[in-house]
Amino acid sequence: MGAFLLELVKPLRGRWLLSAGCGLAGALAKTAVIVLAAQGVIGGLSARGWLIGGLAVLVAAVASYGEQYFGHDVAFRILKNLRVRVFDHLVTLAPAGLDQQESGRWLQLIGGDIEALEVFFAHTLGPLAIAVVYTACLCVVFLTVSPVAALAVLLVALVVGAAIPLWHADRVASLTAEAAESQRATRQYVFESSENRRLSDQLGITEARAAAAQTQLAEAGRLRQAADRLQNSDRLAVVFALTGGWALIAWLLPPDAIALALSFPLLFAPHQALARLPGALSRGLDAGRNIQALLAQAPVPHHEPVVQAAPAAASADWAISLAHVSFTYPGAERAVLRDVSVSIKAGEVVGFVGARGAGKSTAAKLLMGWFAPDIGQLVVTEKEGVSAHPRRINYMPQRPVFFHETLRDNLTLGMAQPDALICERLGSLGLAQWLATLPAGLDTVIDPHHLPFSTGQAQRLELTRALLRPSQLLILDEPTSTQDPEAMSRLLAVVRREFQGAVLIITHRPETVAQCDRLYRFSDQQVAAVS
């Protein structure tokens, strides 16, 4: 873990050294100001003393600024680099690696964990390095007056900067970890609730979910406060340590070092800054572990089909099949599919039917090559001269997804498509009237949190999107779940008319089943062809 965290700071070590150097210079300059002030109070200060004091004030101010500037510069650069790395990695994990992952985990990683690392870099490594070097400098100064006094300084520095912060370290670490976990659960809860806001409204559970999220949020706050209280309670111990050290020093130092003795309790600010070390350290290490685990998660390689030549007399140009496939999800105990064979030919509309959880979507994911079968093969047969086989698959998931982009970009997903074609497709799916109501037509920006269309319209927009992307196999996962039977048969008629490739429909509804040329029924890990 330490190596991973150091590797993050390595490219920025120059700036980090500047920040730590400024911090050290600032701490030493402040110490000089305190001692010279004490000297001034007890017996007047020479002109040279005033000059040095004035310079020390200047150095302290400039160094403080430098420490903040370079320290935050390093922390924010690390934040940016990590966000880019995490995002790039998430892209490599999609789609199989992100399938069924908890949204709260991503939110916690991208929000909480990366920011905890920023705090970690800003408030642990720098202050620790400054405190260590500063202690050495302080000991050298006291050594010139009395070796025993230097030892006493070292002792007080160790008590204030190490022993007291470590006193409750275990308890603080566990409270901090609990607070982070509670925050993750809250994020998951809030995310799911806002995602399913319409459904929650319909079922009348919005209030209950909001109250539950509030309770969880309050619990995370309570745990964080408990950790803070524990760290704050150590302040009393610091006061005792400084008072004890002061008495010892006053007794040990010779009378001519009275200015040093007077200023003694004010010389340990860098050590007191370490009070938050255990909390920031444990949270930073925890966050580092989460991020490292994500970055170490290997992408599931796209599974390529076995390509075979189809006989010239074959009825279709190409076909894609699962041949005697068995499959268990990584980490799951029970196989979802056992010795399953399905096949889809060019031009067909095939339906996958069966109870919830029977493995219909899993079979579709295997056809798309998201996962490799444990046993059996993904096979594509194609006639000679058919250059592209159905690896160009369009998948319309159960839950429509929209981005904070214009309607045009939401539908084309960055592909250049003429507006006339987009409008024609929207019209054929019964959305022309709705389009006319939009203030800026295709340029209207869609806000995913305030969608300007119903759930049924959302599904038709998804279908428009699928029909706008050239593909050979269109997989529709529950495409008609929010449509009434009449609208649904109209939609499927449009798909049959507008789409030249093969269509695979995953469904529960008998009306949809009636539109299919052939059916496969999934049940109890098996599949049967229904004539």
Ligand SMILES: Nc1ncnc2c1ncn2[C@@H]1O[C@H](COP(=O)(O)OP(=O)(O)OP(=O)(O)O)[C@@H](O)[C@H]1O
């Ligand atoms: N990524 C995954 N990791 C682990 N288990 C999964 C994953 N995806 C699905 N499953 C499990 O595999 C089984 C089959 O799920 P699948 O989604 O294929 O069923 P389905 O027939 O499409 O159901 P539905 O009609 O509800 O969508 C279920 O028990 C599901 O919980």
